Amino acid sequence: MNSGVDVQHLGVIRRGRAVLRDLSLRIEPGELVGLLGPSGSGKSTLMRALVGVQRVTSGSATIDGIPIGSAELRHRVGYVAQSPASYRDLTVEENVRYFAAMLGIDSSDADRVLELVDLSERRRDLVSSLSGGETNRVSLAVALLGEPQLLLLDEPTVGLDPVLREHLWGVFRQLRDRGLALVVSSHVMDEASRCDRLVLLRAGKFIFDGSPSTLLSRTGAGTYDGAFIALVKDTA
Amino acid sequence: MSLRRTTLTAYRIVTQLRHDLRTVALVLLVPAGLVGLLAWTLLQRPGQFDAIGPRLLGVFPLTVMFLVTSVTTLRERTSGTLERLLTLPVTKADIIGGYALAFFLVALVQSVLVAGLSYTAFGLHHLGWPWRPSLVALLSGLLGTAFGLALSALATSEFQAVQFMPAFILPQLLLSGLFVPVSDLPAGLRQVADVLPMSAAVRALQPTETLRGATEQTLVMVAYVVGALVLGAVTLRRHSK
Ligand SMILES: Nc1ncnc2c1ncn2[C@@H]1O[C@H](COP(=O)(O)OP(=O)(O)OP(=O)(O)O)[C@@H](O)[C@H]1O
Ligand SMILES: [Mg+2]
Numbered sequence: 001m002n003s004g005v006d007v008q009h010l011g012v013i014r015r016g017r018a019v020l021r022d023l024s025l026r027i028e029p030g031e032l033v034g035l036l037g038p039s040g041s042g043k044s045t046l047m048r049a050l051v052g053v054q055r056v057t058s059g060s061a062t063i064d065g066i067p068i069g070s071a072e073l074r075h076r077v078g079y080v081a082q083s084p085a086s087y088r089d090l091t092v093e094e095n096v097r098y099f100a101a102m103l104g105i106d107s108s109d110a111d112r113v114l115e116l117v118d119l120s121e122r123r124r125d126l127v128s129s130l131s132g133g134e135t136n137r138v139s140l141a142v143a144l145l146g147e148p149q150l151l152l153l154d155e156p157t158v159g160l161d162p163v164l165r166e167h168l169w170g171v172f173r174q175l176r177d178r179g180l181a182l183v184v185s186s187h188v189m190d191e192a193s194r195c196d197r198l199v200l201l202r203a204g205k206f207i208f209d210g211s212p213s214t215l216l217s218r219t220g221a222g223t224y225d226g227a228f229i230a231l232v233k234d235t236a
Numbered sequence: 237m238s239l240r241r242t243t244l245t246a247y248r249i250v251t252q253l254r255h256d257l258r259t260v261a262l263v264l265l266v267p268a269g270l271v272g273l274l275a276w277t278l279l280q281r282p283g284q285f286d287a288i289g290p291r292l293l294g295v296f297p298l299t300v301m302f303l304v305t306s307v308t309t310l311r312e313r314t315s316g317t318l319e320r321l322l323t324l325p326v327t328k329a330d331i332i333g334g335y336a337l338a339f340f341l342v343a344l345v346q347s348v349l350v351a352g353l354s355y356t357a358f359g360l361h362h363l364g365w366p367w368r369p370s371l372v373a374l375l376s377g378l379l380g381t382a383f384g385l386a387l388s389a390l391a392t393s394e395f396q397a398v399q400f401m402p403a404f405i406l407p408q409l410l411l412s413g414l415f416v417p418v419s420d421l422p423a424g425l426r427q428v429a430d431v432l433p434m435s436a437a438v439r440a441l442q443p444t445e446t447l448r449g450a451t452e453q454t455l456v457m458v459a460y461v462v463g464a465l466v467l468g469a470v471t472l473r474r475h476s477k
Contacts, residue, residue, distance in 0.1 A: 048476075051323045055475040069475075074325040085316035089252045098248045102241060102324045126255065142320070 002064055002149055004028045004181050005050065009059035012045055012204075019045050021204040022059070027183065029149070032176040034192050034212075035185040037201035038232060043185040044082050046201070047152045050183075051079045063150055075103055078148035080156045082185075086138045088128040092119055095127060099142045113141040116171055118164065133159035140168070144175075151175065151182045157191065169194045189224035202232055237329035245334025249308070250341065263304050263342060267296035267373075268350040275358035287443060289360050291414060293350060293369045294437025297377035299405050301343055305384030306397045309335060313388065322474050332469040335385055336378075343377025368450060369441055375457040376437045382464035383433070389471035408434035413442070433460040 005027040012020040020042045027033055035043050048054035050061060052069035061068045063077060086095045096110040114120045117137040122130065127138055140156050151172075157165045169191075172182055176196075184195065192198055193212050200208035200215075208215060208231055212224070219234075221227035253260050271292055278285040312318045321331060351370035354360040360369075387404060391397040411421070411429035418429045418439075429435050433456075439445060440453035 053319050053323060053475055071325065074323060077323070079320070079323050081316050081320060083316050085320035087248070087252060087317060088315070089255045090248070091255075094248070094251055098244065099320075099324070101244045102321065102326050104325065139320075 002029050002179065004031070005061070005063050005150060005183075006065075007050075007059070007061040010046075010049065010056060010061055011058035012042075012049055012054060013057045014045070019204050020049070023204075023206060024059075025199065025206070025209070027150075027181050029181050030176055030179045032172060032182045032184070032194075032196045034195035034198045035183050035201065036187075036189070036192060036198060036228065037185075039187070041201040042204040043201055044154050045204075047079070047154050047183065047185065048081075050150075051077055051152055075146060076149045078143035078145070078151045078153075080136075080139045080143045080151075080153045082154040084135045084139045086127050086135065086142070089126065091124050091126055092130070092138055092141075093123040095138055096141050096145070100145050103146050105146045109145055110141075113144040116144055117141045118167065131159075133161075133164070136160070144171075149180060151180060151184075153182065153184045155185055155187065157184075157186065157188070165191075189228050192224045192228075200228075200231060207231055237327055237333060241326055241330040242333035242337060245330060246337035246341075249334060249338035252308075253338075253342070259304065260342075263300055264346050264349055266300055267293075267346060268353045270296050271350055271354050272358050275354075275360070285359070286361050288414070289354060289358070290369055290441040290443060291412075291438045293347075293354065293373045294376045294441050295409060295412070295414070295434060297343060297346055297350065297373050298380040298434060298437065299401070300346070301339060301377040301380030302384045302405060303380075303398070303401055304342075305335065305339055305381045306388040306391065306400060307394055309385055309388040310391055310394055310397045314393070318472075328469045328472045328474070332385060332465055332472065336381060336465055339381040340378060343374055343381065346377055347371075347373035372437055372440045372450075372454065372457070375454065375461065376434075378461045379433050379437065379457060379464070382461045382468065385468035386464045386471060389468070405434075408432045411435065412438040414438060433457065436460070 007023055007025040010020055010023040011018065037043050045054055049056050050068055063073055066073050093110060096114060097107045100107050100110050114123055117140050119134065119137050119141060122134060127135055136156065136159060143151060157168055172184065176182055195212065198208065198210065198212055198215055199206060215227045219227040219230040221230050271289060274289060274292060275285050347370050351366055351373050355366045387400055388397055391400060411425060411432055412434045418426060418435060421429055436453040436456040440450045
């Protein structure tokens with residue numbers, strides 16, 4: 001049942017431009033994968049394709065053996081889009097409870113996920129009155145609802161302070177240890193070191209796939225930023 | 237389509253409105269206020285309000301509900317929440333149905349207010365049966381909602397959505413028979429005017445219309461509401477290209 005993500009020669013063309021080109025990738029359950037790459041390299045497009053809202057022009061992909069875009073996958077995949085998707089004119093709790101209801105799960109699960117993202121105290125506040133980072137966490141709470149097998153998180157830690165970021169990475173690791181597959185995209189290279197595996201995207205193609213330590217040794221760079229720059233230039 | 241998801245979506249939209257009382261007040265009171273203003277302007281001309289007033293009950297709710305629905309749904313599209321919903325086990329019909337149900341309730345209150353005030357405070361006499369103007373006002377509001385849902389797919393910004401009002405509503409107003417009776421329109425225009433949704437609303441409330449004719453026009457409006465709702469569900473796309 002739970003067999004992870006399998007991407008085969010996936011391609012996406014948007015307005016005549018190849019945005020993703022011939023991507024192949026396997027992600028096992030229990031893997032925490034960092035998806036990195038320059039701005040515009042296609043990270044969000046890849047996640048949106050996996051979650052079924054971006055039309056794929058070539059190749060195929062399955063999640064737990066089910067083709068992406070299938071209705072059966074919709075309660076198995078948790079997703080945080082890059083721009084926060086919540087109703088600004090509802091309270092935090094009303095947002096999470098509505099999405100829980102649409103997933104068909106008990107609304108008491110809202111309490112659990114709000115605790116996880118540290119928003120319990122703000123539950124009665126309108127989303128429009130939250131800070132940027134707090135607003136992002138509402139979307140994250142929604143993604144954690146239910147029992148997803150796969151979490152696709154598009155820059156979930158943007159705008160968060162180091163303490164909160166540490167806390168959330170702790171949550172991600174816990175979920176991984178429970179056998180979930182997680183894909184987390186980020187610009188912040190320091191976050192790379194927290195993943196088991198890094199996948200680097202450049203202009204719609206994978207240019208690296210390996211552990212954080214391999215990334216450092218392969219490029220000979222002392223820092224993750226340095227390694228990123230070296231790799232992106234190298235393959236330009 | 238699931239009844240549970242539809243009603244919960246309607247409940248969510250009503251909750252959003254509850255947090256925005258200013259919009260609710262505007263939506264509920266503007267049509268009644270406009271009819272009241274018209275009654276006032278015609279105070280020195282006995283009989284005129286009875287001739288024009290009923291027909292405007294078919295115009296104002298449509299306009300107001302069209303605007304409020306297209307802006308609300310457009311916001312759902314642009315804020316990313318629609319895309320997020322479509323990654324969940326939710327059908328397009330659930331979402332469209334939820335909007336239709338929520339705004340049906342709004343249109344219901346609005347139509348009761350506008351028709352009720354017209355027949356009491358504003359001194360409307362004609363037609364005898366206040367249920368007919370109330371029903372047509374309600375259907376007119378639903379028409380606005382249904383077309384707002386369908387057309388908001390064409391808008392990519394709230395600015396464009398607002399521009400649809402003069403583009404979609406005003407031509408219908410010109411052709412609805414309020415200014416020139418439809419039978420006096422030039423040939424090409426008359427055929428167009430005959431099939432426009434707003435014409436049906438105006439005609440159903442024409443004091444000279446027979447009960448049978450009014451019933452027919454009412455059915456035309458119902459058909460338009462259903463058709464536009466289906467169109468709204470069809471134009472809602474799950475994937476982007
Ligand atoms: N709506 C759209 N229509 C056409 N092309 C688009 C659209 N959205 C994004 N693109 C293009 O697809 C490419 C990949 O975009 P994507 O958002 O996946 O990049 P990204 O790696 O997530 O970037 P960032 O780190 O800035 O979020 C970009 O070149 C972008 O111009
Ligand atoms: Mg992105």
